[in-house]
Amino acid sequence: MRLSSGTIRMIIPAASLAVLLVAVFYMQPRAMSYTGLNLLFNLAVPIALATIAQMLIMAVNDLDLSMGTFVSFTACVTATFLQSSPALGVLILLGAVAAYALMGIVIYVRQLPSIVVTLGMSFVWGGLAVLMLPSPGGEAPGWARWLMTSKPPYVPMAIVASIVIAVLTHLLVMRSSFGVLIRGVGGNARSVERAGWSVVGVRAAAYGLAGFFGVLSGIALVGLTTAADANIALRYTLLSIAGVILGGGEFVGGRISPIGAVIGALTLTLAGSFLSFMRISPDWQIGAQGAILIVVLALRLLLNRLEKRENNR
């Protein structure tokens, strides 16, 4: 049986996550429990949401360097306005989503490199966050806290949330007729345009959706941490890009996989945990993170070889 490239794009990340998980369970059997899994994965939820947001941008061949500061910004809004005056908070977040959509339009209409525009925006979001919370603080809205710490039966919240995110975005991006257009713009914008679609509209929608998932990421993050600061999620820019790639996505050509992206985010989080279970001298702990990333990706190559995909290229 020949596997389609889409299936392979999903199998390989899933397999590397499984291998890593087995290794973690082996080293720390205590992790193999309801609370254990929750502790391992609950901080992956906001990362997964940010990764999905990044993936939507990468689907239309762009790259968002402002994802980290944007999530920090939405986290600050969540911990301040959304908590104290929800109506105003919702308005601000809607404005942020609209700003994303606008960014998508401007980038296309003026043919600008997305990297530079989002780089500029990263300063803007960062500045707004610093203005809102000059020093760390704020408070998570009760419902966000409740949502992120609730304990559903049998399966911990972190896993439930990851699955829900993966399935919903898969339906949205891979199965819906609208998702096809987003990926089509990434694959060949010209032919989408020739088929009578408004490419600018599709891109605005993709950016707007990305903004929406960025907002969700900020809310989820504050729900977990209970408070925010202006630098809280700076790392999400790189993490989200790495998550998309780890999940089998590519920088150009609209080749993405939402399930893969969520798995990628989980893998990155798990790789960090794996490290703290190994007792390494503090000098080398940072380096070990790099080594783990390399091993996980080398695993990908191994699995790739097994699938004999190399021959097709």
Next chain:
Amino acid sequence: ETADKKIALSNNYAGNSWRQAMLTSWDKITKEAVSNGVVAAADAFTTAENQATEQAAQIQNLILQGYDAIVINAASPTALNGAVKEACDAGMVVVSFDGIVTEPCAWRIAVDFKAMGESQIEYLAKKMPEGGNLLEVRGLAGVSVDDEIHAGIQAGVEKNPQFKIVGSVNGDWAQDVAQRAVAGILPSLPEIKAVVTQGGDGYGAAQAFAAANRPIPTIVMGNREDELLWWKQQKDANGYETMSVSIAPGVSTLAFWVAQQILDGKDVKKDLVVPFLRIDQDNLEANLEKTEKGGVANVEYSLEDAQKVIGAAM
């Protein structure tokens, strides 16, 4: 009796000399404690990136590993509260120091950063009663320590209106960033009488003044060896006067002992205060001698010191 207890250090950043000194002190004191059978283990964990989210994940992993106590130098006073709460719920003792957390279940070994800022102005007011223009080098925007020291400096200036802050830059507590920022604003500034800083940035500021051929003002230092050495050279050459103030990296060892005492069943108040380490014109040489080449002026704590600090707070 804590011989079978395990303590972990959760550290969010290892990328500067202060943090390295902190880790070294921790290593030195805890190794001794472990070999003496005071505690079973005292492992240090560092995250790759200075990020609250990453540290929160690290704390959650430490919970899974079943430590009895976690000593935290936190990336954010609030963003770790979720993870800290989970640790407390799992029955662990959480002690935060330097970068403290606000979660009520945790202990805090705090330095009064605001007072640290204020003390700089007080010193300057004494040294130059006529006042003058100040340049403020701040830390990383959005971080609480930066905000607190800045608040202290501002309070000091309000009390001493003869001083005026004519310029303010962010030096991110790094010599090269401070140098870059100061060099950029310096050409536009009038005569500067003194530079107030946050630590780790005084030498960079001095370099920038020297490069711009401006008279060197009184620069408040931050206890780094290169700063002290520069101060010493200036002092020997032209009688340069200033002060140096910072939190001692060895406070990690105090936190260790506090955690040990709590595990031992001692009643310890949730909020402890440690003095900051201040170096003045007269004790400069003595401190410089004690400081490792390229390191930071340091004080390490013993069990007795810790008990004194605990007792004082009672």
Next chain:
Amino acid sequence: MTATRALFGKAWIWSFAATALVWIVTVLFTGGASSVGLSQAALTFAAFSVIVGIGQMFVITLGPGNIDLSVPANMTLSGTLALKLMDVQDGMILAGLLVSILIGIAIGVCNFALIKLLRIPPIIATLSMSFIVQSTAIWANRGLRIKPPETLASFSTAYTFGIPNVALVALLLSFVAWVLLEKTIYGRWIAAIGQSPFAARMAGIPVDGTRFVTYVLCAVLAAICGYLLASFSGGAALNMGAEYLLMSIAVVVIGGTAVAGGNSNVPGIWGASLFMFLVVSMLNTYGFGAGIRLILTGFIIIAVILAAGGKQATR
């Protein structure tokens, strides 16, 4: 007439225009008194961004997905080890430089080995590599700050005819890079690979060899920059490269290099580097707080890129 048209057709002209504007606005604050000092400071600090930016530009030119995130760690390790080796002795200055370059080569080789042998996407390969390199730097001297040799320190902080020496070094490296890119076969090759690696291969270009050289080149430039920066700022610090991660990418893209690869330019990097320094100086000078400063920086960057417009040329 056509000359001006051709000039404004160049993407890099806009970063220079923005730089000039920001410079004027800053100097106006003091009624012109700060012009020399500000220019010298700008040249000095732009020089470091230029050196790492050039390396990054070569890599980015290789096409989508190509980027080197190990630049900051590389600078730290190179500065740390070189200063440790030189140990304040003037006689060791060249040896120190040599060690820096060797470190650069080693990191470049490792980066490319990860990319090629393990097929790891460059962004993750170089990120992982940077963690390992950073650890090595920590392990090497635990963050202690060692002073540079006196001669080297004074060379890197001195001026020749009023121009900072580091800027002259950067200028020299820029010239070499410009020749490489615009005039040599190698320059053609990387631009071709950036547009389509497969087509490049079918046109007879040794694609892997060229990419290898490019990654090594980038790492070597970062290492040299680390060496210079450590000498300039009076010692290596573990966090000394941190700023240059974003900076190295920003100066490349703001300077007008097509991020999609295949197109690059050296002058733009100078414009963008000066611009990035001067914007912060200007906002500091006018006394804005950190929040407003960040927001304005962002809007100014977007304004510059909006003025420069897209690449209309490639229709």
Next chain:
Amino acid sequence: MNEAVMREEVVAARGIKVAFGAVKALDGADLVLRAGECVGLVGHNGAGKSTIVNVINGGLSPQEGTVSYGGAAGYHGIAAARASGVRCVFQELSLCPNLTVTENVRVMHGDLKGFGWRRRGLSLVSGQLDEIFPGHRIDCDSTVEDLSIAERQMVEIAISFAACTERPRLVILDEPTSSLDAGLAAQLMTYVRRFVAAGGSVLLISHILGEILSTCDRIVVMKDGKVVADRPATDFDTRRLVETMGSVVREHGFQRTAKEKAREPILSMEARHGSQLGLQAFSGEIIGLAGLGGHGQTEALLDLYLSANSNWWPAREPKMAFVAGDRALNGTFSLWSIRRNLSISSLKALSSRSMVDPALEDGLSDTWKKRIEIRTPDMHNPILSLSGGNQQKVLFARALATTARIVLMDDPMRGVDVGTKQEVYEILRAEAAAGRTFIWYSTEMDEIRLCDRVYVFRDGAIAAELVGDQITEANVLAASFAGGEAA
């Protein structure tokens, strides 16, 4: 004639002028298409065929002239064209490579949406493929990038003919057969006749005059942006058509050079994929690779090329040069000028001490501009400003300009006009006589017949070797099919 006038007008473009800078792509061209007819559009490379297609399709606004759909003038644009039932298969393939075949149907057909669109799209496209290309083996759930270039072209054609909610009224086919082998091309032509008979209309653009003559009711000839003839197909034969296009007809008076096999081959490839036959090439030979499209010819060429060229070290002397057929994928560098695209493989010879000498480079590009008539006012213009056929000529020039002794050609005449083909054949013959070796994969029998020796491919392996007079259409076809799974 009378009948045609009565028929309903689907699209009419009148007095169209389009200029790209100094280039007048269209200079007052008229084109009227009516229901129930198949119109052939021919002309040399760069005559303006694709440009007028873009105008009709709404993607390009003419500087002068009018376009009207169904007789109603006034509104123009992609949406208007699609609303009037105009569909287009473009010269350069325009599917989204990252999407599956079904998903591409969705992109092309806006009204395919709502619950169950996937199922409906799938049956739509697979039904249409079965109808046009009976016996095809395309899996409609596979991603387009996993398909061969011929399969992609088939899919695109099928999607354009498919009727989602309403049947297309006009289908424009811009060189639809350039990547199809003879069998598939014949199937398509048959379908076109059926479609036209059912009242649809088709605009067919091709450089293969045979299919134009046999399929079309009316032929429009373009030259330099103008329509120079618009007459019923019965008024033309090949010779008259070629002459109207402005080229001179040359006879196939072509003498094969008998090569003695005694010498050492300069290139040989082991037998592979279970075949007994290997591939050998001697100096000065033109070797053809024949067989049905997608049976391993391209792979064989790629293997030969990649094994001879190091990916790590620059070669001192290039051993082989390669002419790509899929120019968008592995041919052109789209950000570059024509000159740079042409010179990239010969830089060694154009430089001293690794520095490229602009004067030598200009010299080279000017020489080849003249030699194979690249139609552009300035070789500094971007490569994408060239018409498809002219881009292909640049790739040809790139390979021929090198000093390589062997030239591999992967169906290189895709979209090259008749006149130029003749010129290129001449060049090939001259170069071969001077000792160069050509290995030439072609989907056109006329070209295969020009070769000294032919290897016929089947299922990735060489099924037969034909020499000299054995090279006939019958023998090639026999070898392409015969034998079953014997080997």
